[in-house]
Amino acid sequence: xxxxxxxxxxxxxxEHDLPKDHVYRTMLGGHELAAWRSTDGAVHVWEDxxxxxxxxxxxxxxxxxxxxxxxxxxRFGKTGACTFIPAQPDLKVPRTIHAAVWPVALSAxxxxxxxxxxxxxxELPPGAVLRAIPIARAAASVAHALVKEPLSGLxxxxxxxxxxxxxxxxxxxxxxxxxxxxxxxxxxxxxxxAA
Amino acid sequence: MILYDAHHLAPCYAVRLLAGCLGVxxxxxxxxxxxxxxxxTEAFLALNPLGTLxxxxxxxxxxxxxxxxxxxxxxxHDRAWFPAEHAALIGxxxxxxxxxxxxxxxxxxxxxxxxxDAAAARAQAxxxxxxxxxxxxxxxxxxxxxxxxxxxxxxxxxxxxxxxIADLACFVFIAPCEDGGLSLRDRPxxxxxxxxxxxxxxxxxxxxxxxxxxxxxx
Amino acid sequence: xxxxxxxxxxxxxxxxxxxxLDPARAxxxxxxxxxxxxxxxxxxxxxVQRVDHAAPHQDERYGLVWVCLGTxxxxxxxxxxxxxxDRPIVVVGSVGVRASGPRVIENFLDLGHxxxxxARYLGDDPHTRVxxxxxxPLPEGGIIxxxxxxxxxxxxxxxxxxxxVDYIYKVERPLATCLYKANPVQRDRFDIIxxxxxxxxxxxxxxxPLLLCLPDGTTPAALRAFQQTIFMQDxxxxxxxxxxxxxxxxxxxxxxxxxxxxxxxxRWLSAIGLTWGVxxxxxxxxxx
Numbered sequence: 001x002x003x004x005x006x007x008x009x010x011x012x013x014x015e016h017d018l019p020k021d022h023v024y025r026t027m028l029g030g031h032e033l034a035a036w037r038s039t040d041g042a043v044h045v046w047e048d049x050x051x052x053x054x055x056x057x058x059x060x061x062x063x064x065x066x067x068x069x070x071x072x073x074x075r076f077g078k079t080g081a082c083t084f085i086p087a088q089p090d091l092k093v094p095r096t097i098h099a100a101v102w103p104v105a106l107s108a109x110x111x112x113x114x115x116x117x118x119x120x121x122x123e124l125p126p127g128a129v130l131r132a133i134p135i136a137r138a139a140a141s142v143a144h145a146l147v148k149e150p151l152s153g154l155x156x157x158x159x160x161x162x163x164x165x166x167x168x169x170x171x172x173x174x175x176x177x178x179x180x181x182x183x184x185x186x187x188x189x190x191x192x193x194a195a
Numbered sequence: 196m197i198l199y200d201a202h203h204l205a206p207c208y209a210v211r212l213l214a215g216c217l218g219v220x221x222x223x224x225x226x227x228x229x230x231x232x233x234x235x236t237e238a239f240l241a242l243n244p245l246g247t248l249x250x251x252x253x254x255x256x257x258x259x260x261x262x263x264x265x266x267x268x269x270x271x272h273d274r275a276w277f278p279a280e281h282a283a284l285i286g287x288x289x290x291x292x293x294x295x296x297x298x299x300x301x302x303x304x305x306x307x308x309x310x311x312d313a314a315a316a317r318a319q320a321x322x323x324x325x326x327x328x329x330x331x332x333x334x335x336x337x338x339x340x341x342x343x344x345x346x347x348x349x350x351x352x353x354x355x356x357x358x359x360i361a362d363l364a365c366f367v368f369i370a371p372c373e374d375g376g377l378s379l380r381d382r383p384x385x386x387x388x389x390x391x392x393x394x395x396x397x398x399x400x401x402x403x404x405x406x407x408x409x410x411x412x413x
Numbered sequence: 414x415x416x417x418x419x420x421x422x423x424x425x426x427x428x429x430x431x432x433x434l435d436p437a438r439a440x441x442x443x444x445x446x447x448x449x450x451x452x453x454x455x456x457x458x459x460x461v462q463r464v465d466h467a468a469p470h471q472d473e474r475y476g477l478v479w480v481c482l483g484t485x486x487x488x489x490x491x492x493x494x495x496x497x498x499d500r501p502i503v504v505v506g507s508v509g510v511r512a513s514g515p516r517v518i519e520n521f522l523d524l525g526h527x528x529x530x531x532a533r534y535l536g537d538d539p540h541t542r543v544x545x546x547x548x549x550p551l552p553e554g555g556i557i558x559x560x561x562x563x564x565x566x567x568x569x570x571x572x573x574x575x576x577x578v579d580y581i582y583k584v585e586r587p588l589a590t591c592l593y594k595a596n597p598v599q600r601d602r603f604d605i606i607x608x609x610x611x612x613x614x615x616x617x618x619x620x621x622p623l624l625l626c627l628p629d630g631t632t633p634a635a636l637r638a639f640q641q642t643i644f645m646q647d648x649x650x651x652x653x654x655x656x657x658x659x660x661x662x663x664x665x666x667x668x669x670x671x672x673x674x675x676x677x678x679x680r681w682l683s684a685i686g687l688t689w690g691v692x693x694x695x696x697x698x699x700x701x
Contacts, residue, residue, distance in 0.1 A: 013383075014337075015338075016249075017383045017387075019392070021389060021394075022386075022390050023385055024386070025379075025380050025383075025386065026380065026381070026383075027380065032655065048655075050657050051666065051667045052666060052667055052668075052669075053519075053654060053666050053675075054654045054655045054656065054660075054666055055650055055653050055654050055655075056653040056654075056655060059405070059649065059650070059653045061407065061408050065409070068408055070405060070408075070529070070530070070650065070653075071525075071526050071529070071530065071650050072525040072526050072529060073408065073529045073538075073541070085669060086525070086528070086529075086538075086541045086542070086543060087524070087525035087543040087669065087671040088542070088543065088669055088671060089542055091669070092528055096667070126677060127236060131329070131333075132383075133334045133380075134381040161381070167381065171593060175336075177333075177336065178333075178338070181329070181333075202638060202641070202642055203641060203642075203645055225634070225635070225640065226634075227633075227637060229506050229641075230430065230432045230433050230506040230637075231432075231633075231634055231637070233634065235556055240644070248634075260619065305509050305511075306508055306509050306510075306645075307506070307507075307508065307509075308433065308507060310438060310439070313481035363517070371649075373649065373652065374648060374649070376511070401645075401647055402641075402642045402643075402644075402645030402646045402648075403645045403646065403649050405649070406532075408529070409529075409532060409537075409538040
């Protein structure tokens with residue numbers, strides 16, 4: 001659990017990563033996160049862990065406006081509250097049973113979250129949302145490499161997965177997603193092949 | 196049609212999965228491969244000297260290669276699953292074999308104690324998974340294999356509205372790859388594609404690949 | 414070097430099944446972090462060695478090879494039913510899983526998932542309600558859950574229709590559990606399934622299921638296939654539980670009434686002082 005500054009918005013997904021009826025899975029600063037969209041289009045970001053026995057929500061399924069855990073099919077509504085427990089179908093589920101909800105903001109075609117983020121997410125210039133590229137290096141190393149050799153035509157943000165890996169996200173200002181992809185893959189090769 | 200089968204072997208699953216999607220009934224002859232080694236008996240080796248599963252028997256036809264079995268079922272029941280006009284079909288079927296030798300092997304080593312170097316298998320698999328992820332992502336964005344231009348987003352490995360045997364052949368190794376210590380966490384396009392395969396009408400599961408949950412009205 | 418949990422260090426654990434061993438290839442495995450090599454020669458003699466060639470305490474029972482790395486405080490888990498002449502032992506085949514041993518045992522005890530993870534085999538929507546059952550301590554240590562009932566569409570390969578099945582679960586050692594299931598044909602006798610977990614590392618295990626079922630025409634191959642199918646359905650669930658080690662603190666996870674066995678199992682592990690594969694109540698949770 002490091003490298004995650006409170007008060008900061010981090011990009012954790014692209015809006016196109018969240019189609020209907022799908023649970024998206026990622027990590028931020030060592031915290032595992034699950035994200036999904038309810039039928040009204042709203043995005044929900046939760047700790048990727050069912051409070052019952054700790055099974056990842058991302059193994060589960062979205063059905064309408066509920067996420068069902070794959071283990072015992074407990075159902076969780078948009079607010080994160082558990083709404084139904086099949087093993088005890090007559091139980092009025094106590095309010096204490098809920099997902100751990102993270103803040104969400106949508107901006108620049110990306111989904112943002114963080115620990116008590118303040119204000120709005122960083123503004124990005126218009127363009128096409130890139131394919132996110134994971135790099136097996138700490139965010140500081142990736143940032144340093146981008147300062148040393150900036151990639152032209154790209155507005156980039158970093159998502160620290162944990163201490164050893166980072167996802168690079170952002171926008172291609174000229175909409176050339178293929179060129180951007182090549183540039184990021186080249187960056188990845190340079191960083192991962194170095195010591 | 197008879198399928199000599201072992202439930203947990205991905206190539207067997209591929210044939211059962213296609214049969215499910217086609218609505219075709221297979222008579223299953225299960226073999227106790229692990230730990231029974233039933234695929235190494237004289238009787239089975241007479242049927243398939245390579246000792247591999249599955250073997251599909253359709254009348255006089257004995258098909259000992261699982262990709263050929265997929266092609267045979269598609270060609271005899273629904274050619275939409277066999278887009279012969281796309282050279283990419285061959286490339287993807289080759290990718291499926293490579294996934295079997297890497298991701299599939301890692302799964303068998305870690306789960307059933309099969310012989311092999313799991314770390315090497317995983318290293319190979321990671322490179323392949325990254326490539327499938329890249330191509331699927333661009334497919335979803337509407338980029339065709341041959342040129343780039345805005346098109347409608349594609350759901351499947353091969354351009355067109357219909358899944359093909361290439362999707363199923365790759366799916367049976369990609370969907371359970373975490374059994375072998377790989378991860379789909381940073382491969383969101385693969386995860387979306389796996390869901391699309393799981394929601395196909397007639398989808399059947401293999402233990403460890405979750406079918407859509409019941410009572411979901413899909 | 415931190416000493417390994419003495420409870421497990423000085424107990425017997427399975428490390429291989431005889432039927433898996435091959436004279437042409439030594440079987441490499443690991444127990445409590447210690448690499449082991451298991452060999453079988455042409456005349457069927459099995460030997461277990463540590464990497465430094467020392468031989469730990471070893472024995473064979475129920476078709477499994479057992480090892481104690483320390484000094485055994487008791488004998489290998491007794492299975493009295495193994496001596497019944499009309500009850501063959503079927504070794505299912507070992508399955509590796511990236512989960513801690515206690516997580517694997519706890520999953521075996523769980524009734525609420527049978528209708529979901531094992532849908533159409535061991536339970537089914539909408540019969541997924543878990544009826545109240547009883548859990549008590551065993552006099553020699555461990556727990557026993559009785560009066561467990563579940564509607565099962567196909568409780569075993571021989572069953573031709575669904576019916577309410579009576580279960581009894583026992584946990585007699587931290588990593589050994591068994592289930593007594595009413596036999597579908599001889600309704601007054603039980604089929605028995607043992608799950609004995611080999612602790613490889615604190616976060617990885619090998620499950621060794623054993624079946625002691627009354628013969629009913631089902632072949633051993635079919636029995637194995639059924640049990641393997643069940644375990645392979647549990648595998649991704651187990652591998653996606655966070656944290657990996659089983660949290661023992663009350664309130665770390667949220668049990669409901671249906672989880673009585675799991676609660677009792679965790680409390681028993683706390684009471685005996687197990688440290689392997691668990692996060693003790695007084696320990697700050699390490700990252701998963």
